[in-house]
Amino acid sequence: MTVTATMEEDRLDETFAALANSTRRAILARLAQSEATVNELAAPFAMQLPAISKHIKVLEQAGLIVRSRNAQFRPCRLAPDRLAEVATWADQYRSIWDDRFDRLDQQLSRRRRNAQHAAPKGTNDR
Amino acid sequence: MTVTATMEEDRLDETFAALANSTRRAILARLAQSEATVNELAAPFAMQLPAISKHIKVLEQAGLIVRSRNAQFRPCRLAPDRLAEVATWADQYRSIWDDRFDRLDQQLSRRRRNAQHAAPKGTNDR
DNA sequence: GTTGTAATTTCCGTATGGGTTAATTATCTA
DNA sequence: TAGATAATTAACCCATACGGAAATTACAAC
Numbered sequence: 001m002t003v004t005a006t007m008e009e010d011r012l013d014e015t016f017a018a019l020a021n022s023t024r025r026a027i028l029a030r031l032a033q034s035e036a037t038v039n040e041l042a043a044p045f046a047m048q049l050p051a052i053s054k055h056i057k058v059l060e061q062a063g064l065i066v067r068s069r070n071a072q073f074r075p076c077r078l079a080p081d082r083l084a085e086v087a088t089w090a091d092q093y094r095s096i097w098d099d100r101f102d103r104l105d106q107q108l109s110r111r112r113r114n115a116q117h118a119a120p121k122g123t124n125d126r
Numbered sequence: 127m128t129v130t131a132t133m134e135e136d137r138l139d140e141t142f143a144a145l146a147n148s149t150r151r152a153i154l155a156r157l158a159q160s161e162a163t164v165n166e167l168a169a170p171f172a173m174q175l176p177a178i179s180k181h182i183k184v185l186e187q188a189g190l191i192v193r194s195r196n197a198q199f200r201p202c203r204l205a206p207d208r209l210a211e212v213a214t215w216a217d218q219y220r221s222i223w224d225d226r227f228d229r230l231d232q233q234l235s236r237r238r239r240n241a242q243h244a245a246p247k248g249t250n251d252r
Numbered sequence: 253g254t255t256g257t258a259a260t261t262t263c264c265g266t267a268t269g270g271g272t273t274a275a276t277t278a279t280c281t282a
Numbered sequence: 283t284a285g286a287t288a289a290t291t292a293a294c295c296c297a298t299a300c301g302g303a304a305a306t307t308a309c310a311a312c
Contacts, residue, residue, distance in 0.1 A: 020142035080223035097206035
């Protein structure tokens with residue numbers, strides 16, 4: 001019964017864990033431009049190839065990228081579904097930060113009104 | 127020069143790492159309803175209090191929650207800024223999954239047109 | 253088949269994560 | 283002051299994460 005929920009939770013664990021590394025996020029950003037091979041992805045980093053290879057494995061396991069085969073090359077490309085899930089998850093909380101802006105906005109309006117009543121003749125803010 | 131970028135990257139590392147645990151995400155979901163004490167937050171979990179206390183510490187360190195003091199109690203409440211950053215980060219990739227839906231939509235339109243040309247007299251789908 | 257290039261796997265060291273129990277701190281109440 | 287409640291810290295166990303170096307696999311070109 002809670003099987004689906006648990007599966008989704010596990011997947012979010014894995015997704016967020018994969019995203020919790022700036023090298024891996026940089027790889028995703030690079031792949032947002034176009035697909036790329038492991039060596040191409042590794043080029044910008046001061047890190048040995050095996051390390052990048054492992055990061056790619058993590059991203060693939062998490063479903064954030066998919067890979068094909070072209071001779072010795074293993075081109076990677078972005079798989080957007082998990083990223084969409086992250087956006088959806090975070091959006092659950094949107095009302096909370098929106099509310100806060102609303103309250104701030106109300107406060108500002110109130111202050112503007114009060115300022116007008118207190119000093120109706122000029123701009124006396126500060 | 128890249129100081130800000132690096133700080134933001136480090137913060138995203140920390141934010142995603144904090145979110146990569148279903149217990150901690152459940153705590154955030156609970157705090158989206160109202161603030162709560164450590165014992166209240168711990169109640170739903172089959173886990174000792176110190177474990178929850180550590181999870182809360184991780185969330186606080188990551189800036190996802192803030193805490194106040196009320197006698198022996200340390201009520202927690204949600205701090206939405208980091209969640210907003212996550213939403214913004216994920217939204218960078220929105221065009222990619224939108225594009226995919228667009229392509230799917232175009233495909234379906236094309237199929238619809240072709241179906242009309244091939245069998246203009248009736249609904250012959252499936 | 254040998255050589256070269258692309259990429260992965262294995263093994264290792266070190267650090268961190270997530271949980272436990274026991275001990276400790278902080279605050280209220282009688 | 284003593285005792286109860288809320289919460290944290292300390293000490294420990296086990297597993298996993300991240301990186302390096304060396305060895306290995308997969309394929310192409312000659």
